[in-house]
Amino acid sequence: MNKELLKKSQSLIALFVLCLAISLLSDKFLTANNLWNVLRQISVNVCISVGMTLVVLTAGIDLSVGSVLAFTSAVCAGLLKNGIALESFDLFIGFTTLGGILAALLIGLLIGVFNGWVITRFSLPPFVVTLAMLTVARGATMLYTQGMPISNLGTSFEYIGSGWLIGIPVPVWISLIVVLIVVFISKKTTFGRYIYAIGGNEKAAFLSGININSIKLAVYGIAGLMAAVGGVLVSSRLNSAQPNAGTSYELDSIAAVVIGGTSLSGGIGSVTGTVIGATIIGVLNNGLVLLNVSPFWQQVVKGLVILLAVIIDQKSKKK
Incomplete structure (x- = not known):
């Protein structure tokens, strides 16, 4: 019983040890401003990672989330800044903050559903399909933005990423709501039980009458939607959509999972x-x-942490 509890708590213990070590090495870590800053930064990865969790629970993977984040961020910013001009009809469609955000979320959802459809329709490995979408979405972002940032998106939009509500940053509230919703879906619904069943044994799940393809379409759609939420948070915090936004976010997301x-x-x-x-x-x-560690060494450290986590996962499975 103690071993089982220790196994379940190992990531929490690791977090405590990490915080303790950094606080001993830097007196700036435990300051209020720094901790709030950490929570703001974590909010984006939390939103992306909870969507990734559902995908990985079905034994899949989504490498496109960083690029989807960038594309939806750019589209949201472009709609807010420039709207849609239909010159042939002498028509201009402007977007409110809510309208631009909803458009971005819809696009993220559709890209995710498309990933799921290609994977299930053609029985292709998720790794290959989402790697291709990574390239497509990144290229689409460059085409849409012409490689230039889209800035000055308005104070109401900026508030989403930089504002405070009841003494807590708005992105933290958003990520908390996202987590609560996805926890409820995964733990308290039939859909959530089906996700675990497919990941545990897809053949048995199929023989039990579970519609495998529909579940996979849904989880990849949710992953795309969560990437779009991350895109909105990133661009609103900067009040600008950067064409290279989201680079390596898929690695951080997989690492978190x-x-x-x-x-x-x-x-x-x-x-x-x-x-x-x-x-x-x-x-x-x-x-x-x-600690003024070089950004290059930061990538090395994160890579080693991911490798260590996978090794521990494989050893746990064998036991």
Whole structure:
């Protein structure tokens, strides 16, 4: 019983040890401003990672989330800034803040559903399909923005990424709401049980009458939607959409999922574990910056952390 409890708590213990180590090495870590800054940064990865968790629980993967984030961010900013001009009809369509955000979320959802459709329709490996979408979405972002940032998007939009509500940053509230919704879906609904069943044994799930393709379409759609939420948070915080936004975010997302205890083979894991994993990644990034570690070494460290988490996952499966 103690061993089982220790296994479930290992990511939480790792977070505590990491925070303790960084606080001893830097007196800036435990300041209020820094901790709020860490939570703001973590919010984006949390939103992306909870969507990734559902995909990984079905034994899939989505490498396109960083590029989808960039594309939806650019589209949202472009609609807010320039609207849609239909010159042949002498018509101009302007977008409110809500309209631009909803358009971005819809596009993210559709891209995710398209990923799921290609994977299920042609029985292709998720790795290959989402890697292709990574390239397509990144290219589409460059085409849409012409490689230039889209800035000055308005104070109401900027408030979403930079504002405060009841003493807590708005992005933290948004990520909390997202986490609560996805936890409820994964733990309290039939849909959530089907996700775990598919990841645990897809053949058995199929023989039990579960519509495998529909579930996969839904989880990839949710992953795309969550990437779009991250895109809105990133662009609103900067009050600008950058064409290179979201670069390597898919790695941070996968790292958060694996460190949080979700098995890459599917069927095992939780959204709450992923939140802890995302917090570990965020604290690690912040700590390396505070300690003036080179950005190149930061990538090396994150890569080693991911490798260690996968090794621990595989050893746990064997046991």
